Amino acid sequence: MTLPEHMELEFFGAAGEVTGSCHVLRIGDRRILLECGMLQGGRQQAARNREPFPLDPESLDAVIISHAHIDHCGRLPLLVRRGYSGPVFAQQATRDVARVMLEDSAGLAERDAEQESVKRARKGLPPVEPLYTVDDARQALRQFETLSYDDCREVVPGVRLRFIDAGHIIGSAIVELWLSEGGYECKLVFSGDLGQRDTPILRDPSIPDSADLVVMESTYGDRCHRSREATLLEIASVLRGADHQQGNVLIPAFAVGRTQELLYLFSKYWHEWDLARWQIFLDSPMAIRASDIYWRHRELYDEEAQAMRAEHEEMPKLPNLSLSQSPEESMAINRIRKGAIIIAGSGMCEGGRIVHHLKHNVWRPECQVLIVGYQAQGTVGRRLVDGESYIRIHHEAIRVKAQVHTIGGLSAHADQSGLTEWYEAIPGRPPLWLVHGEPGASAALREHLLARGAPRVIVAEPGMRIEMARLPQVHRRANQA
Template sequence: MVSVTSYGAAQTVTGSCHLLKIGSIKILVDCGMFQGDGQSLRNYEDFEFDVSNIDFLIVTHAHLDHIGRVPKLIKDGFKGKIISTKPTKDIMNIMLMDSAKILKEEYKTLRRKAKRIGDEQRIREPLYTEEHVKDVFLRSWKTLEYFEKYKLHQNIEITFGNAGHIMGSSFVMIDYKNDKAKKRLVFSGDIGSKHRLILDPLDNIEETDALFIETTYGDRAHRNIKDSIEEFKHTVVSTLKRDGNVLIPSFALERTQEILWILHKMFEENELPKCRVFLDSPLATKATKLYKKYPINLSDEVEYDALNDENPFSFASLEITSTKEESRLINKVKRRTIIIAGSGMCNGGRIMHHLKHRLWNKLNSVIFVGYQVPGTLGRSIIDGDEYVKIYGEDIVVKADIKTINGFSAHADQEDLINWISNFKKLKNLYLIHGESDKMKIFSEVVKNKLDIKPKIMEYGIRVDL
C-alpha cells in the first residue's frame, strides 16, 4: 500500500507537510509553519499523525513554510533520520535559530502585556526554543548532492534534483517497488523559474508515475525579469534623485541576495546615484555568507565573481547594520538611502520601524519584491490601504508603492506547465502549495494544455497511489 496525506500546503500556500507511506515505511516531506491571515495558532496544534513512527524527514528547502515546525516535530517525539542537501542544512540552522528568537520575543511581549491585567496563565509557551533547534542538528542526518542516490530501505531510494528556487532547494524523486513493479513519485518542493538571476536553473526530468507539484503562482505569468530589473532600477534612481529613501522589505533568502547583486552591478556600472545602502537584517547577512560559501550552486556569472575573490553581494556603498542601535541610527539619515530589511511580508522585524518613520512621506518609495500572504502588513500596503497600523499607531500610506513580482523565486504558470510537460506519459498529477482559487485556475490550464486531469489535494485526506 502506498499513500500520501497532506497535513499542510493543501489548498493553502504555507505549512507544507506531506506524509508518504510505502508499506511500513513512513516518510514526511517537509514540516513547515503556517503563516499569515491568523494561521499561526495552527502551529501549536498536535500533529495529526504519530510523530514517533515517522522513519524519515525529507527537507526540500529551508524556507520557514517548509521547515518551521521541524523543532516541534522533534520535541514531540520524532526519532528518524533527516535528509537534505548540505546548503539546506546550513541554511536551516540560521533560519530556525532566528525563528526561535522571534518566538521567544513574541512570548515575552505577550506575557508582559498579560501580566499588567493579571492574565499571564493564558499565554502559552513558545512553539520551541533555541535548545529545541539545537536538538534538530544533533539528530541523524544525511546530506546529498544533486542526483546522488540514497537508499532509505531495501526497496526505496531517493534522489534530489535542483529545484532552482533558493540555494540548496530540491525536488525529490522517490523510487520504490510496488507489487514487484518499479514506481516513482516526485515532490516538487518549490520550484523556480528558468530565468533565475543568481542560481543555476532547475533541472528537468522525464519519468514519474505521480507528481505532487506546487502551484503558488499557477494562475498568472510573472513579469519578464529584464523588465522587472529595469523597473527596479528606475524606481531606485528616481527616488534617490528626488532626495527620497527606498525601503525594500526583503526575504533573507534569495531575494536579498538578488537585490544585492543588482545593486552591486549598478554600482560597478555607475548607474547608482550617490547614496547610503543599508542591509539591516542579521539573518540576511548570515544567509548571504552562506550563498558565497557554495559558489557551485550559483549562476555562471555570479559563480565566476565568487571564485575570483570578488564578493558578488557587496560594494563600497553598502553598510551592514548588526545591532538594534545601529538599526535605529538609520532613522537619523533623512535622505538618499536604500534600506533592505526583513521581514519580507512586514509582519515583524526591523522593516517595521523603517516603515513607521518613512511610509508617510511621498518622497519615499517602498519596493515589494516578494509574495505577500493575506493578513500581513505587506499585503495591506500593496492592497492600497490608506492607513496601516504599526506598533499600535495608525500610519498614513503616502510613499510610492511598487510591487515587482518578476523577482519571484517561484515558477509562474508557464514555468510550471513547461516543467510538467517534460514528464513522459504522466497520468497522476496532484496540486499542492497554492491558494484554492489559483489551484482551480491552474487545474483548468493543465487540462486544456496537457490533457491531464489534476487532483487538488485536500487537508488530511489520504490519496492511495
C-alpha cells in the same frame, strides 16, 4: 499478484492552501514524512501549529525536507520535541539555511510565549509553553543528514532518494523517490517549490527524467509574472528616478532569497543603475547570515554568477554596502534623511526593522518604497501596495506620502507557464496532483493543463490518499517484472 499492504501517499498540509507543507508516505511498515512545514498567516493559522502531527512522531522512520523556507521545515523542532529521533534528509545548503531559519523561529516562539505568560500572570492564569525552544531547534539540526544534488541514498529499506535542483532558493530541491514494496516499483516526484527560469544566482529548475506520479506546487497556478527584462527596467527606472539628494529608498525584503538576489542585481547593474551615489544598508541580522550562506555555496550558482564570483574576490561587489547587525546600528540609519537605500525585513512589513524605517520615511513625499515580494492580505505591505493613505505602526496612524512602487517580476516561484513547461517536460505526462496553492490557483492550473492534454490532474485535499500500486503506470512495471 496481490497489492502490497501499503504503498501510499497521504496529503496532510499545504493541500488546498499555501503554507504548512506536510505529506505522509507509507511503504509497507515504514513511515516517512515528506516536509514538516509551519502554517503561517495570522493567529488562527499559528494556533494550528500546535495540533497533532498526522502520525505519532515516534513511529516515523525518516523525514525529507525539500528546502529551508519555514513553511516547509518550520515544525521540525516540534516534531523532535514530541519524540522524533530519526534522520532528516536535506540538501547540504538547506541544512545551513535551516539553521538560520529554525533558530530564529525558535527565538521568536520563546519570546512570544514569555510575553503571553506575563499577560496571563496578570489575569491569574498559568504560563504558556513556547511552540518549541532554541534547544529543540538545535536538536533537530543535529538530526540532519545531507545529500548533494544528484546523489542517491537509500533512506529506509525500499526507498531511495535523490535531490535535483529546484532553482527556488539556495539548496532547494525537487524530491525524487524510488519506492519498492511487494514486487511493485514506483517513482514519485515531488516538485517542492519551483523557481522561475533565469532567477539571479540560481540555476533553472531541473527536469526529472521519469516519474510514475508527480506532486507539484501551484502557488502561482493562475497567473503569469512580468518578464525578467521588464522587471529590471522597472527597478532601474525607480532607482534612477529617485533623488538621492532629497530622500531615502526603502525595500522590505525576505531574508532568504530575495535579499541576496537584489544585492546580486545591484552588483551586476551598479553602473547602469547609478548606485554609487547611494549608501546601501542591509539592515537585518538574519539576512546577513543568510547572505553568508549564499556567498559560500558558489558550487550551486548558475554560469553567470560563477563568472561574477570568479572575477571578484567578494560577493556581491558593492563598495557602498553596510551591514547593520546591532539595534544601535539600525537606529543610526533612522537619522539619515537622504541618500540611503535600506533593505530590511520583514518582507510584508508586519514586524522587524523595516517598520521603524517606514515610520521615519513613509510620510515624506521625497522618499520611495520598493515592494519586491508577495504581500498577503491584511498586512501593512499590502496596504501600501493598495495605495492606502494611512498605515498603522506601533498603534500610531502614519500618513503615506512616499511613492510606492510594486515590482511584480522578482517572485521566487514559477508562474503558470513555468509550472506548465516543467510538468510537460517530464516524459509521458504522468498523473499529477497539485498542492501548495490557494484553491483558485490550483483549480486554474488544473483547467489549463487538462486543456493542453494532460491525462490526469487532481487538486489534492487534506486527507486524500493515493494507493500507488493501483496506478496503471505502476501495474505495468510490476507485470513486466
